[in-house]
Amino acid sequence: MIGKGKGFSTKSVHGGEERDPSTGAVSTPIYETSVFAFSSTNELVDVVGEKKDGYVYTRFANPTVRSVERKMSELESTEDAAAFASGMAAISTTILTLVSSGDHVVSTRDLYGGTLGFFKNVLVKFGVGVSLVDTVHLGEMRSAIQKNTKVLFAETPTNPTLKIVDLPSVAKLAKKYGLTTVVDSTFASPYNLRPVESGIDIVVHSATKYLGGHNDVTSGVVCGNRSFIRKLREMRKPLGGTLDPHAAWLVLRGLKTLGLRMEKHNSNGLDVAMYLEKHPKVKKVYYPGLPSHPQHLIAEQQMKGFGGVVGFEIDGDLGATMKFVESLKLCAMAPTLGGTETLVTQPVTSSHYSVGADERKKMGITDQLVRLSLGIEDSEDIIADLGQAFKQI
Numbered sequence: 001m002i003g004k005g006k007g008f009s010t011k012s013v014h015g016g017e018e019r020d021p022s023t024g025a026v027s028t029p030i031y032e033t034s035v036f037a038f039s040s041t042n043e044l045v046d047v048v049g050e051k052k053d054g055y056v057y058t059r060f061a062n063p064t065v066r067s068v069e070r071k072m073s074e075l076e077s078t079e080d081a082a083a084f085a086s087g088m089a090a091i092s093t094t095i096l097t098l099v100s101s102g103d104h105v106v107s108t109r110d111l112y113g114g115t116l117g118f119f120k121n122v123l124v125k126f127g128v129g130v131s132l133v134d135t136v137h138l139g140e141m142r143s144a145i146q147k148n149t150k151v152l153f154a155e156t157p158t159n160p161t162l163k164i165v166d167l168p169s170v171a172k173l174a175k176k177y178g179l180t181t182v183v184d185s186t187f188a189s190p191y192n193l194r195p196v197e198s199g200i201d202i203v204v205h206s207a208t209k210y211l212g213g214h215n216d217v218t219s220g221v222v223c224g225n226r227s228f229i230r231k232l233r234e235m236r237k238p239l240g241g242t243l244d245p246h247a248a249w250l251v252l253r254g255l256k257t258l259g260l261r262m263e264k265h266n267s268n269g270l271d272v273a274m275y276l277e278k279h280p281k282v283k284k285v286y287y288p289g290l291p292s293h294p295q296h297l298i299a300e301q302q303m304k305g306f307g308g309v310v311g312f313e314i315d316g317d318l319g320a321t322m323k324f325v326e327s328l329k330l331c332a333m334a335p336t337l338g339g340t341e342t343l344v345t346q347p348v349t350s351s352h353y354s355v356g357a358d359e360r361k362k363m364g365i366t367d368q369l370v371r372l373s374l375g376i377e378d379s380e381d382i383i384a385d386l387g388q389a390f391k392q393i
């Protein structure tokens, strides 16, 4: 551990990494091995029985993966963390660790489509009920709690309308009813938000986004207390969604520059949101950093910055929106976020394509909605690209 008093970027550079004693290599090596050898049966039995630290089999644990986990627990201010092959592996393994048949989950409605699909199509097959509630007006959350509710799940900021969940209120409600809180903090990253500091129990991330940060790796991370992460690891063994050491190394490298990148994502987010808010061809802008955002005050209280994702509605029909998106040159049409390159999507044709029209309407996802994930390019160049695309419609 690098130490409690250290700054965010010091932790992100040094946290969780131990210099290789045999070579002194400054960068953590990629331990590209599926298994570890032992010199005696007793040693093997001690490591398997957790009487002694060590590694046995990479699906259970691996030193490169362990470095990612240690670094992330320092960045999220949690006792421990576990890394996964994707954000969805992180989320599904977390929920399956927390619930059994007959249990119930309450979740905010605005969710990544994959999480929504897991709740609606997978959990239900195992007799676990899910109630979706309004993301912003948390009164519905209290009414949805049943005797068998075990988990409160929320995503903040939400995809793609950037709603903000009041985390201290969710944590307070959960404590009253003895429930475990899980927050998908992918859109914020630990630079902008640390949910456990608001009383949340477990934080999940798609590390494919800001943590990896370069649109070159798929991964997920879960941060929480030691006893939960221990149970989670036991569940990860049979489900098998372990992170590969090669991919772990890319996440490790990405994490070293997280603070630097987030500063630029945050400032580009604000610059572009302010530009769009004044543009005559834009009907509405969704960005928690704008004073016009309905939860701006909550965002200001719980976040350090507001991230690089901006949603906005074109003043036109679906055809005009498609033409605008297709006219962009610097901003690439690609359905992810959080990397160095600026990307653009229409949620209705990508992340929320498989979500029913009724559910989309409840989430406020219209045919005219465009989502920008601002990279770390110069904001003037991004704005110039948007400007030339507006001229095409």
Ligand SMILES: Cc1ncc(COP(=O)(O)O)c(C=O)c1O
Pocket: 086, 087, 088, 089, 112, 114, 155, 159, 184, 186, 187, 205, 206, 207, 208, 218, 219, 220, 336
């Ligand atoms: C908020 C959020 N959570 C989870 C996921 C799933 O992550 P992955 O694609 O790494 O499985 C995504 C993916 O877009 C996401 O946006």
